[in-house]
Amino acid sequence: MSPLHALLNRASLACCGLVLALTLRAEAPATQAPANTPPAELKPTALVLLWHHQAQFAGYYMALERGFYRREGLDVTLRRGGPDVRPADELARGxxxxxxxxxxxxLERRANGRPLVLLSQIVNRSNFSLVAWKRPPSEPSTTIKELSDLDGHPVSIWEADLRLPYLACFDVQKIEPDILPQYYALSLFFHHGVDACAVMRYNEYHRLIQHGVHPDDIVIFNLWEHGVTLPEDGLYTLERTWQEQPEKCAAFVKASLEGWRYARAHPEETLDVVMRYVEQDNLPTNRPHMRWMLGEILDSIFPAENSPWSLGKLSPQAFAETLKLIKRHSSLPIEPTFEEFTTPEARHVAP
Structure with missing residues (x-):
C-alpha cells in the first residue's frame, strides 16, 4: 500500500469514528439526575406503595424520575398497592x-411477630377525618356543628387497619355513634344513607366536592384537631435487611426524602409525573384532584414552624400514643419498644 493510500485510510477511519461517537451521543438518553454520575453497578430493589398510584406517593415518583435513587446506587422498581396488596405482608414474605x-x-404486625422496622416516618400529621351533613338525614330538624353532635347518629367508617383512628376518636370524645361498615365507595353517604362518613382529607373529602357536594352543606372534623394525632405513612423494611444492609437502607431513605423535597419545590412538574402514572393504570382521577392531594400530603409531611415533628422522624411520644391506642382496641402478644421498632436515623430527638 502506498503512503498516500495509507494516509487516506487513516483519515477515513478517523472520520467514521467521529460520526459513530456523535451518533451514540445523540442516541444516549440524557440523565435526569443532577450533576452526580450514578455508580456503574446499581443494586436492584423494590418499594411497594400503600395504595394505587396517586399524589400520596409523589416523592417516590420524583426520586425515581429525577435519578435520585440511581445516584445513591439503587435501581428501584415502584409497585402499586391497592385492596389486593398488603404492603407489610409483601415485605414480611420477602x-x-x-x-x-x-x-x-x-406496629400491630411487629407485635404479632413480623420483624418490621421503621426507616423513616414520612407522614407525621394525620389526614383521617370525618365528614358530616350539617342537616343529618336521620334527623333533618337538627344541625351537626360539633363532633359530639354525632352521638347516636349513623356513621360509616372503614374496616381493618383504617378503623382504629375513628374508634380512638369516639373514645376521646366520649360518643357512641351507630357505626356501619364503609368500603371503598362513598355512595352510602352521598345518597344520605348515613349522617357522616370516614374520609382522608387529601382524598375522599375533595372527591365529594368534585362530585357536587357543596362545602356549605357539610362539616369536616379533622381527627388531629380532636385528640387523635396518629402519624401515618412510613418507610419500612425487615429487621434483617436493615442489619445486613444498613448502607442500602440509608441510601434509600436519603433519595426518597430528596424526592419529596423536589416534589414540594416543583409541584407542576410533579403533577405531570403523577398523572403519567395514573393514566398508565387507567385510574378514575383528574389533575385538579391530584393537585389537591399533593398540597394536603405535603402539608402533613413538612412541618410548619413550631410543629412538634421533624421531617422523616418519629417521636417517642407519638410512638407511645399510637401503641396506647392500639392496646385499647386490641390485644398485643408482644409490646415492641421504640428502640426495637425504629432505626436510630428515624428517631426524633427533642432539642
Missing part, C-alpha cells in the same frame, strides 16, 4: 425490600 405502611398497622 417479595419486596421496602414498603409504605401506616404506623399503627406496622
Amino acid at each position: 417479595r419486596t425490600e421496602f414498603c409504605v405502611a401506616m404506623l399503627a398497622s406496622a
